[in-house]
Amino acid sequence: MEFAELAEFFEKLEKESSRLKMMSLLAELLRKASTKEVNIVVYLCQGKLAPEYKQLEFGLGEKFVVEAIARVSGYPKQKVEEKYKKLGDLGLVAQEFVKDKKQLSLFREKLSVEKVYENFLKIAKASGIRSQELKIKLLAELLNSAEPLEARYIVRIPLEELRLGIGDPTIMDALALIYLEEFKKIEKEKIASMEEHQIRMLLRERIEAKYNVHPDLGELAQMLKKKGLEGLKEIKIEIGVPIRPTLAERLPSAEEIIKKLGKCAVEAKYDGFRLQCHKSKDKVFIFSRRQENVTHMFPEIVEAIKKQIKADEAIFEGEALAVNEATGEFFPFQITIQRKRKYEIEKLSKELPLKLFVFDVMYLNGKNLMEKPFRERRKILEGIIKKGKVIELTEQIITSDAKKLEDYFNECVEKGLEGIIAKDLDAKYIAGARKFAWIKLKRSYKGELTDTLDLVIVGYFTGRGARAKFGLGALLAACYNPDKDEFETIAKIGSGMTEEKMVELEKMLSKIKVDKKPARVFAKIKPDFWVEPKYVVEVMADEITKSPTHSCASRDIGYGLALRFPRMVKLRTDRSAEEATTVHEIIELFEQQHKIKTEPTEKTKEAATNGVSKNEDK
Ligand code: ATP
Numbered sequence: 346m347e348f349a350e351l352a353e354f355f356e357k358l359e360k361e362s363s364r365l366k367m368m369s370l371l372a373e374l375l376r377k378a379s380t381k382e383v384n385i386v387v388y389l390c391q392g393k394l395a396p397e398y399k400q401l402e403f404g405l406g407e408k409f410v411v412e413a414i415a416r417v418s419g420y421p422k423q424k425v426e427e428k429y430k431k432l433g434d435l436g437l438v439a440q441e442f443v444k445d446k447k448q449l450s451l452f453r454e455k456l457s458v459e460k461v462y463e464n465f466l467k468i469a470k471a472s473g474i475r476s477q478e479l480k481i482k483l484l485a486e487l488l489n490s491a492e493p494l495e496a497r498y499i500v501r502i503p504l505e506e507l508r509l510g511i512g513d514p515t516i517m518d519a520l521a522l523i524y525l526e527e528f529k530k531i532e533k534e535k536i537a538s539m540e541e542h543q544i545r546m547l548l549r550e551r552i553e554a555k556y557n558v559h560p561d562l563g564e565l566a567q568m569l570k571k572k573g574l575e576g577l578k579e580i581k582i583e584i585g586v587p588i589r590p591t592l593a594e595r596l597p598s599a600e601e602i603i604k605k606l607g608k609c610a611v612e613a614k615y616d617g618f619r620l621q622c623h624k625s626k627d628k629v630f631i632f633s634r635r636q637e638n639v640t641h642m643f644p645e646i647v648e649a650i651k652k653q654i655k656a657d658e659a660i661f662e663g664e665a666l667a668v669n670e671a672t673g674e675f676f677p678f679q680i681t682i683q684r685k686r687k688y689e690i691e692k693l694s695k696e697l698p699l700k701l702f703v704f705d706v707m708y709l710n711g712k713n714l715m716e717k718p719f720r721e722r723r724k725i726l727e728g729i730i731k732k733g734k735v736i737e738l739t740e741q742i743i744t745s746d747a748k749k750l751e752d753y754f755n756e757c758v759e760k761g762l763e764g765i766i767a768k769d770l771d772a773k774y775i776a777g778a779r780k781f782a783w784i785k786l787k788r789s790y791k792g793e794l795t796d797t798l799d800l801v802i803v804g805y806f807t808g809r810g811a812r813a814k815f816g817l818g819a820l821l822a823a824c825y826n827p828d829k830d831e832f833e834t835i836a837k838i839g840s841g842m843t844e845e846k847m848v849e850l851e852k853m854l855s856k857i858k859v860d861k862k863p864a865r866v867f868a869k870i871k872p873d874f875w876v877e878p879k880y881v882v883e884v885m886a887d888e889i890t891k892s893p894t895h896s897c898a899s900r901d902i903g904y905g906l907a908l909r910f911p912r913m914v915k916l917r918t919d920r921s922a923e924e925a926t927t928v929h930e931i932i933e934l935f936e937q938q939h940k941i942k943t944e945p946t947e948k949t950k951e952a953a954t955n956g957v958s959k960n961e962d963k
Pocket residue numbers: 591592593594612613614615616617618619634664704739766785
């Protein structure tokens with residue numbers, strides 16, 4: 346495929362504000378791509394070179410891009426910079442300068458998608474003293490052969506500013522659309538009484554199930570192109586490819602948890618970071634909850650896996666946290682988090698050694714264990730751990746008694762843990778989803794909304810009065826709807842920010858401003874500026890209320906939901922927009938809040954009679 350054709354699609358996608366139309370445009374594009382290049386097309390549509398876990402980053406600053414544009418166009422750098430100040434987008438700057446090139450290019454070739462990708466890869470992999478010059482040269486080579494529209498995207502992609510708003514769910518939707526007819530033929534009987542969109546959703550679920558164990562959509566699209574739906578069977582768990590994690594639901598009390606699960610396993614909820622460990626003989630990979638490869642950060646865990654895991658091949662999960670060796674007590678999260686760093690790793694691993702509390706196993710010696718019930722997986726896990734200093738099993742009790750669960754919860758909280766996670770003994774490992782296989786109960790759930798939410802900034806309001814000078818007075822924040830791959834607004838946040846923070850936020854947000862509502866945002870309210878849904882903020886609020894202004898949940902429950910007295914806690918740079926709190930979680934929290942208000946639990950009744958506020962024991 347010529348890159349010019351891809352650029353035209355990008356332009357159409359950029360203008361499109363309906364997600365459904367985006368999905369069919371994307372399907373059209375993926376149909377056109379050949380087997381050899383379809384994976385590349387998928388990555389480029391997302392402005393990436395590879396799935397997240399491969400961590401291929403361009404490492405190309407704006408300065409290099411300005412230099413490359415200047416070289417190719419024959420204009421001085423200063424002119425390029427002036428234009429950038431005016432347009433605020435180096436993609437558009439490149440487009441204009443390529444159009445008005447002073448010098449004729451001698452060696453122009455028509456750019457193919459593969460050629461562009463090849464140079465991008467070289468840019469990402471360049472390292473060492475001469476790498477800056479090499480990166481500029483590689484980019485200039487592309488710009489030299491580019492038509493103006495191609496130049497726009499050749500610059501935006503390595504700057505990570507493509508902003509087409511295509512998340513993984515939209516790509517899966519497009520794939521389901523492409524293979525729908527084949528699916529109908531294969532599943533003729535099963536789908537006989539289903540409607541068209543239900544059939545598409547069923548196929549979409551099958552695709553997603555594969556994506557959850559092997560989150561590389563480029564490879565998935567390529568396998569489908571090669572073998573049709575048969576190809577899905579070949580997508581398997583693989584050592585070195587992170588499985589998407591199972592997530593926990595919330596319930597407000599021990600009684601509710603027992604009502605939902607009956608006899609269940611109850612485990613201590615450690616407050617560190619989740620690590621997914623892969624072992625193949627002497628090779629170890631460790632992935633974070635966001636599927637980043639963090640192996641190099643935890644040398645003592647790598648060594649412990651080699652020594653303490655009795656298996657040739659295994660994929661298992663645990664929570665790592667720093668333990669005070671002198672007292673045996675757990676350090677709080679703020680201390681443990683210091684271990685997530687790029688430098689002085691060895692030194693810190695000695696000062697703040699981690700323990701890994703393992704809680705699940707998904708793969709062992711060539712066998713996928715995800716379909717097995719949790720009780721069996723736990724037995725298998727127990728069988729592969731040798732006693733040692735670093736790796737231990739999570740603490741666990743099994744009970745069907747709410748009182749015992751509550752006592753265990755209190756015991757955990759007293760030890761400085763976050764609370765408990767109750768686990769369905771019969772559940773399979775549900776990759777990539779928040780289902781009732783796991784239910785968390787944290788010390789902060791005492792009825793009102795004391796747990797924070799992670800929301801995505803989708804726009805902002807310029808300040809009035811004293812705030813006008815910061816250019817930002819409030820943020821428009823949204824939660825995520827994974828079914829629709831859309832962001833639904835829930836709060837206008839004007840407090841919790843210092844003056845410096847407001848200035849800093851304005852600087853960050855003005856860089857990702859877009860001139861119309863992004864296609865993936867569903868909103869009734871209109872901010873002064875829309876921004877690409879990218880940054881996640883942790884937000885505290887008093888409660889969730891019904892709202893005529895916000896769109897959150899309105900398509901699910903008939904009315905919108907909003908936060909009362911929202912205030913910003915901090916930016917969460919460790920979360921992507923798609924990892925924000927979901928609409929379904931908000932609905933649940935809203936319902937739980939309602940339940941607690943109308944039917945006080947034993948605890949709140951007791952507190953009320955003692956005249957104690959529900960928050961005082963925090
Ligand atoms: P939170 O801020 O509550 O951790 P989260 O979305 O990151 O939110 P949850 O789904 O709420 O994660 O809770 C599950 C997390 O709890 C897991 O991702 C894991 O990191 C941690 N955890 C601690 N102890 C356990 C345990 N025994 N079993 C499973 N997960 C545990």
